[in-house]
Amino acid sequence: MSDRSLLTRAVWFLLVGWWATPLAIGFAWLLNVTVVGLPLGIKLINRVPWVLSLRERRIIDPDHGRDQYSLLLRAPYFVFVGWWASLLWGLGAAALADSIIGLPIAVWMLDRLPYVTTLYRY
Known part of the structure; x- marks a missing residue:
């Protein structure tokens, strides 16, 4: 899917993204x-x-030094840390997204939400 214009993404954020993101994080x-x-x-x-700003995730080629942690490490991490840390991380990012100053930090944090949840690297 092609990238949407900055104007389209800004309108989406103002009308939908700012309130839908915390709901999506909570539901997830x-x-x-x-x-x-x-x-x-x-x-x-x-x-x-994508929920925040219709921004498509760029997947990095896994052969470029982005070794994944094994499932034997990622599963216990999720059970003991990831499930609650992802909620705090995601809702904190969603709160930052509600301000102009915090928006860049929120986008950076939301890009790393899968890593915080399961140590999965994109």
Whole structure:
């Protein structure tokens, strides 16, 4: 999908993104605390930057030094840290997104939300 214009993304943010992002994070978090909802919750977390500003995620080629942590490390991390840290991180970013000054920091934080949740690197 092609990138949308800055004007389109700004209008989306002003009309929808600022209030829909905390809802998406909260819903993803609720899904993540259930075994059945976990896959959908993780997918929703990966889409949070899009919910905020219609910004498509750029996936980096995995062969360029971005080694992933093993699932044996990522699973316990999620169980003990990631599920609650992602909620705090995401809602903090959503709160920052409500101000002009905090918006760049919020976008940076939301891009890293999958990493905070499961140590998954893009």
